[in-house]
Amino acid sequence: MLDHAYLALSTIGIDIASIAVSGVIVALAYLVYGMTGFGSSIVAIPMLTQLIPLKTATPIMLILDLMAGLLVGIRNLKDVQIGELRKIGPWLCIGLVLGVTVLVSAPEKPLELILGVCLLVYSTWRIMSSGEFRALGAGWALPLGLGGGCLTAVFGTGGPVYTIYLAGRLRDADQRRATVSTLITATAVARLFLFSASGLYKNPVVLPLAGWLLPCGALGLAAGALLRSRVPAARVSTLLWAVLILAGANLIVRSSIGMLA
Incomplete structure (x- = not known):
């Protein structure tokens, strides 16, 4: 499977070291997911796009999120x-x-710029906030649902938007984590249908690389589940948002240079 991924990626200038680094990135992303119940794609996508195209990274992370959501959500259906x-x-x-x-129709670099701006703004807000979400009315489902759906489809990063809504509606941490995980799974199934219909899975790189990254994600998910009760959530969140500020700034610079070149 790794050989197939390497042969396909070599045609677009990606080497074996980049595939290996992608595995480390995915393991770290799912470690965060295992500890918090979200965050896999918002951690992985900005860093993966340093190595592989966005239109390759997004459908790959969809497959991994679907598997992770099934594992986490099924255990907590109640x-x-x-x-x-x-x-x-x-x-x-x-x-x-x-x-x-x-995602299908827009050029790559403008999408990376939008992702960088969203990451920078959201992560800066989260790291400067108190960490507590305010109670929200049901009317917030409309803007946060639309925005979260768009971000999920293009970047796979709608999890924080769902969390804003659900954290404002659900005070119980177990209910919030299970509902977010179920929502991620449901959107993954919907995106799988939409991505397949739009031809994104015709890319010969996607399935072989997803097969290589799947065990990396499983390892990170298991480690995150073990660490969830041992590492303070606030410490994990602060580190996460700091990393994403750097990733967002890097994406803005890199995509801006690419658009001007």
Whole structure:
């Protein structure tokens, strides 16, 4: 599987070292997911796009998120809050359709610039905030559902948006984690259909590389589950947002240079 991924990636200038580094990135991303219940794609995508194209990284992370969401969500079905899923679900579906349309049709560098700006703004806000989410009314399902759906389809990074909504609606941490994980799984299934219909999985790189990265993600997920009760969540979050500020700034610079070149 790794040989197939290497042969396919070599045609677009990606070497074996980059594939190995991608495995480390994915393991770290799912370590965060295992500890927090979200964050895999928002950690992995900005760093993976330093190595592979965005339109390759996004469908790969979709496969990995689908598997991780099934593992986490199935264990905690009793805590899933169906009522909140019904509120945000329709708006999220509309956002997914809009986002896939943008991903398929838009040039790569402007998308990377948008991702960098979103990461920089959101991560700076999170690291400067108190860490507590305010209570939100059900009306927030519309803007956060649309925005989260678009970000999920294009970048696979809608998890923090769902978390803002669900953290403002659910006070119980177990209910919040299970509902976020279920929402990630549901959006992954929807994106799998939309990505397949749009031809993103015709890319010969995607499936072989996803097969190589899958055990890396499983290892990180298991490590995160073990560390969840041993490492303070606040410390993990602060480190996460600091890393994403750097990743966002780097994406802005790199994509701006690419657009001007």
